[in-house]
Amino acid sequence: MKIPLAELVLSSLGSSVNADMPTHRRIFELIRQAILNHQLQGGSKLPSSRNLALEIGCSRNTVIAAYEQLLAEGFVEARIGSGTVVADTLPSFALDNIQQVDDEAFSALPRALSVRGERLTHSPSDKNFEIQEFIQGANDFSVFPYKIWQKLQNKAWREPQSAFMDYARLGGYAPLKEVLAEYLRVSRSVRCEPEQILITAGTQQSLDLCANLLADANDMVWMENPGYWGARRVFESNDLHLRPIEVDNDGICPTPADLQTAPRLIYVTPSHQYPLDVVMSLTRRRLLLEYAASVGAWILEDDYDSEFRYKGRPIASLQGLDHHNRVIYCGTFSKVLYPGIRIGYMVVPQDLIEPFRTGLADIHRPGQMAVQAALADFIQQGHFTTHVRNVRARYGQSRALLQHTLQNQLLSTTRLSNADAGLHLVIHLPDFCDDVKLAAEARLQQIDIRPLSAYYVAPPVTRGVVVGYGYMPLEQIVPAATRLADLVNRHMVMSHQPVLV
């Protein structure tokens, strides 16, 4: 080293770099950098702590602290008789196999994603498919009973139990599974015992477990076409082979050709098809159950927003009709409480309880027990039922207003979906419309809608826009719907090529 270490340290301590660090830390960093830059070579000796301390005018303990850290991290060694020397950092075993290349060559090496990584990320869904925003801006969660929720969470933390701090075991907090089983039996006609329930971090995690534990790479999964992009992403990330199945007014509608090759998984949204806003007919349900049982396929029932049915009771679950234990029922609190809660659940047949508990614990390491406890209280004390009733009334009003406004103002060549359920509806458009372009135009005007064609796994697509209204303030519905209708009408008029006679 050309410059004596003490001089280097002194000049560094005088500078403003790292001035907020304690002195021993600054000395440590300086020497560390000098070793990494090869200013200090392997084998060279550091001054004794006493001498360095004297030269730079600090306490010896300060220098010792720096040296000890250098020692702990392997930058220096304490050699008997020679004091502290810079460690010889040449690798201790043959590096012949490592092709030595310079920094530029390194940068030229491919930094590519995996094939599945490319597939998953080349068109981000997050911005393009999230339908909860119809108008850009903050969502409205004003119906949510903050005070009660805060109180219940407080309770979980006021009497802290170590079980609340720990990982979740056995599929989740037992009292939550109890009240949930009861709710699902009564409200959703799901046939289940509490032990069949697994609390997950949401439907994505539930589906991921199914895709992983029940299917192998290249196994076939039926996807509703159009269908839920989030499920698609999970199946793609698990290397499944997606087979798009048409959806008509009765729900998923496999052709005889589809039925020829048995899938391993069948993913459906029977209570309220996403995004087409139709309910699966009883006929179709029974067909699907019979078929799954006869070919040994598993049905993944995604019941994501069944609480929101504005006329009559919610449609009974597919799972409740199944006599062959082929259905895995997935539910979530994302829609009925709030998206960020990250609590969902699945109901699995008895013979899958053990493997699913193991898979959940080993792959995902679930936790969030305090939130699970608050949620159990929330349901058990009746707040959940009250809240469902409140939001159902609220969202029902929004839907009615939106439907009414759009119906009155849209041109008759459009068609509105009318399931009277959920948090979104579809404006179907004639084939000559470019729904992607329409959505882009709308976004410029702060109207955040999604092109229906983008939800298709494969062509042919139909055209339309998906409009979410769940979290929009009620008073904004009519003016926003008016602007939307105007925009859609203008788009149709502009894009329609008159047929020349």
Add this chain to the structure above:
Amino acid sequence: MKIPLAELVLSSLGSSVNADMPTHRRIFELIRQAILNHQLQGGSKLPSSRNLALEIGCSRNTVIAAYEQLLAEGFVEARIGSGTVVADTLPSFALDNIQQVDDEAFSALPRALSVRGERLTHSPSDKNFEIQEFIQGANDFSVFPYKIWQKLQNKAWREPQSAFMDYARLGGYAPLKEVLAEYLRVSRSVRCEPEQILITAGTQQSLDLCANLLADANDMVWMENPGYWGARRVFESNDLHLRPIEVDNDGICPTPADLQTAPRLIYVTPSHQYPLDVVMSLTRRRLLLEYAASVGAWILEDDYDSEFRYKGRPIASLQGLDHHNRVIYCGTFSKVLYPGIRIGYMVVPQDLIEPFRTGLADIHRPGQMAVQAALADFIQQGHFTTHVRNVRARYGQSRALLQHTLQNQLLSTTRLSNADAGLHLVIHLPDFCDDVKLAAEARLQQIDIRPLSAYYVAPPVTRGVVVGYGYMPLEQIVPAATRLADLVNRHMVMSHQPVLV
């Protein structure tokens, strides 16, 4: 139907089954069941609502409510001129392709897990590898500042923002990423800007994203042997090819043969090898970084418990030494705060920010923004630093007591690991010991330790037991360690076959 419907309904209403349901719901359920059991055939007519109401003595609205739900769910149809008739539930399209089998044949169909599902679940890790319990019983989280944590969570819910209710965007809550970047720079010598950070639901999720976005099925990942079972599970669930790499006292130690075939991913625990309790040497670190850069591999640095270093400062991260942006740094709050918090983080190179944000959003749909906000305050207000200092002191005491007690009492044929770090240590045993049997014996005496041999991905294994002490009440350490030493000594004496001269 042989029995008139009214009679059936009356007898049902008289029974105690579903007695807690409203009458319209009971009528609905009864008719639904009768249709599903084929007691009521497709096409048969239901009595008019007026007549049924008269016969069973309830209001007509009650019957109408039941009929409307049956209609909504597709069990009945309203036919002009014939009133309400049971729907013809024969599938509307060809079922010729569905092989009709009876219920018993259905049950005989394979209900197998997938190949990867079998691999993942055939030996559950959850119970066998969780090392935090050394004694069975509740863990001790008494050092945790409940009051402050409760207060900060309360704050997030007192001024509810819709952003706290929503999904997490752009990799997580921005203020948390800010304070975390600062912490990682200062405490862990990680080179990062806040935008390089992604907040995940823990290290499992971080590793899953890496395995998915950076590797394809059958790509090779280097696993430390022995190594962390949780990482192994995640890689297995992503169909990666595991190559076990030996670990010596300097950390991961690839042989020339290992270096011949470039892996796609290299998973390491440099600051504190899990479970061997050794620190990766600087030489080994530089070798690994050079090698990864030269072959275009990604290093996944799992820095799971680096806060717990009881002498000197924490070891600097591997990421901080990397000049080729080949390291993805993964951290967690599971160890330093509490396991169930489900907040971890990863620091990715600049060119991976976008794909990783997309992958995280699309596959996992993250949320928990209120907890993220509380955590940001917790760090920003200095509570985190204080807490780390407290638990470090506390766990340091536990470790010292445990080491001291074991050293004094264990036979000299054992060897204790001595990294002065982390929440566990290893008692190395002679090869003739059966550590699996020893752990089973210990469990009978409420001592919960793990066999070292079980952490190996492939043979040859070394024998020992892994002892976690992090969450054990301090006053229990000495008596428990005494019992443990006694057990280990007895096991060694019993299993040692004297060499006959």
